[in-house]
Amino acid sequence: MGQKNFVLDTNVLIENPKCITTLRNGQDNKIHIPYTVLTELDKLKRDPRIGHIVAQAISIILKDKIVTILPPEYAESLTALNPDDCILKETINSGIDEPVLITNDRILQIKAGIYSLKCEGYKDSEPFRSDSQIYTGFTAETESPIINSFRWENGTPVFYGHKENKAVTYTHEVWGVTPRNIYQNLAIELMLNDKLNIISVQSEAGYGKTFLALASALFLALEKKDNPYEKVYLVKPLWEIGAKMGFLPGTVEEKMQPYIRYIHDLAVKLHEQRPANRIFMDSDPEKIRFNQKKFEILPIAYIRGMNLENCVVIIDEMQNMSRSEVRSLLTRMGEGVKCICLGDTRQVDNPYLNESNNGLNWIVKKLKNNKEYAHMVLKGERSRGPITDLIIKTGL
Known part of the structure; x- marks a missing residue:
């Protein structure tokens, strides 16, 4: 199997921040994170219920030098859309070769199908442990x-x-x-x-x-x-x-x-x-x-x-x-x-x-x-x- 290009939704990072390492599988695949996802993480880090999980996800993103952040310019032009639609548009227009959107949001999965964008869920959720x-x-x-x-x-x-x-x-x-x-x-x-x-x-x-x-x-x-x-x-x-x-x-x-x-x-x-x-x-x-x-x-x-x-x-x-x-x-x-x-x-x-x-x-x-x-x-x-x-x- 050839190298895959995975684009991660916010909910996947929150459910299991270690998904980056798992999906990358050593050097086999590439991980891409939409700018809109970073914006959502920035808001969620203030939430006392999940702020510690957001911090863990951000830490992994910073340590993993191979993670690619999609450019902010296009995302900033989509401010009229809701975050899910922004992530969808960013992925479609990213120029990435055969991107695979990883999300557990079923509505977003349906929307991805409308645009013939390949989409997969991530089931290996790992609860945060103190x-x-x-x-x-x-x-x-x-x-x-x-x-x-x-x-x-x-x-x-x-x-x-x-x-x-x-x-x-x-x-x-x-x-x-x-x-x-x-x-x-x-x-x-x-x-x-x-x-x-x-x-x-x-x-x-x-x-x-x-x-x-x-x-x-x-x-x-x-x-x-x-x-x-x-x-x-x-x-x-x-x-x-x-x-x-x-x-x-x-x-x-x-x-x-x-x-x-x-x-x-x-x-x-x-x-x-x-x-x-x-x-x-x-x-x-x-x-x-x-x-x-x-x-x-x-x-x-x-x-x-x-x-x-x-x-x-x-x-x-x-x-x-x-x-x-x-x-x-x-x-x-x-x-x-x-x-x-x-x-x-x-x-x-x-x-x-x-x-x-x-x-x-x-x-x-x-x-x-x-x-x-x-x-x-x-x-x-x-x-x-x-x-x-x-x-x-x-x-x-």
């Missing part, structure tokens, strides 16, 4: 171990710590909780490791990261001897409340009730498995009153000015925190602190953040390979229940 997804906490056998990562050796996970390696051949039980799978067991291994001051766990909803973190925190603060931990803090970003939170009646804890109900439910579940009376104000835990001397839930805004010492800090939904918020929070932590960061960069609710530019991803990007830090992606075949299992399995 650093916290790409780095799973495991190192391949062919690679040099990352500090505080796991490696599979003869079917057994081996933890490569800063100074020593350890095969994890045992199963943890913490505060009456037995892990459902090997990944949960390894997450607990990190949470209980006294050499690690800060760890992060990435996973989809339903894999039990918050439940495991609470169980580990209760064990460290209420049971384990010879450690400095006297209290558990749970910090949660409440950007959706924002300034309005101050106008709600009641105490901080009462204002936060709609957003922390799930924490209470998990705490009660742990209490039922093994009594945790010291974290509740009442003998009846259903009253949802935590003993703030032992267990306290705080929004980020209330952390400023505090100095956290001798405690376990769980930061939940860290993907909804900005880089500056993470820095402000972590610099509040003094001596004797264990910090457990939880989140899922695929579930960013904060409209000002995205999969790449969020607190959890920044933690992994900046702290990876540090002797006091470890990260892992929590997964497995069983989550919180059969329906959740089905949704995760099918990718709904």
